[in-house]
Amino acid sequence: MRARVVPAERVLEFRSSSLRRFVEKERPRALEAATVLAESGGLPDTPAGWRRYVEYLGVLAEEETKLRQERFGRLSRGWVIGSAEFKAELKQALAEDGAVRERFALLGADAGAHRAVRAELWEEKLGVAARALGLPLDALPTPKSAPEKVRLAALMKTATSVSNAWLAERLKMGEPASVSQYVRRFRLGGGLEKRAFKQALSAIKP
Numbered sequence: 001m002r003a004r005v006v007p008a009e010r011v012l013e014f015r016s017s018s019l020r021r022f023v024e025k026e027r028p029r030a031l032e033a034a035t036v037l038a039e040s041g042g043l044p045d046t047p048a049g050w051r052r053y054v055e056y057l058g059v060l061a062e063e064e065t066k067l068r069q070e071r072f073g074r075l076s077r078g079w080v081i082g083s084a085e086f087k088a089e090l091k092q093a094l095a096e097d098g099a100v101r102e103r104f105a106l107l108g109a110d111a112g113a114h115r116a117v118r119a120e121l122w123e124e125k126l127g128v129a130a131r132a133l134g135l136p137l138d139a140l141p142t143p144k145s146a147p148e149k150v151r152l153a154a155l156m157k158t159a160t161s162v163s164n165a166w167l168a169e170r171l172k173m174g175e176p177a178s179v180s181q182y183v184r185r186f187r188l189g190g191g192l193e194k195r196a197f198k199q200a201l202s203a204i205k206p
Contacts, residue, residue, distance in 0.1 A: 130152060163176070
């Protein structure tokens with residue numbers, strides 16, 4: 001593929017490659033698929049998994065930056081290729097170490113995928129925060145500046161890298177600047193020093 005002899009779409013037709021034998025139901029015993037699939041994020045040994053693997057090879061072989069990015073974007077819908085276990089491990093690594101983002105991008109995640117997985121992480125943390133504060137996440141008061149919403153936002157801002165924009169939309173708190181203002185007032189009023197808040201903070205922080 002790198003030499004442009006065979007495009008990714010037709011690589012399974014190339015008789016001189018063992019790849020076409022990996023896909024066959026009656027695979028020769030000498031061919032071990034586990035290592036090949038593990039290198040691409042633990043894809044399943046199924047026809048669908050091998051189709052994803054071929055797409056992955058096409059991305060790696062693409063030399064033009066723009067086309068490679070386009071391929072990455074198509075490939076990473078759902079935010080990254082790989083098994084469910086691989087995605088869970090990668091998501092946890094992203095939560096713990098920002099430096100992992102480079103690897104995340106190399107595995108096929110575009111900007112939209114970054115936003116999607118970041119939102120997933122924040123949603124999980126929000127659930128933990130709500131439970132720690134004893135708040136019903138699905139039945140919060142309507143007012144934008146409701147104390148319950150402000151406590152949740154303050155806890156999230158203290159314990160995570162969540163954005164004001166995400167909190168404003170998720171908690172229905174108006175504009176992102178409003179979230180910042182509400183949280184600031186909470187802090188100035190000594191909200192961070194209250195025992196219940198500190199206990200909740202210890203529950204949400206890793």
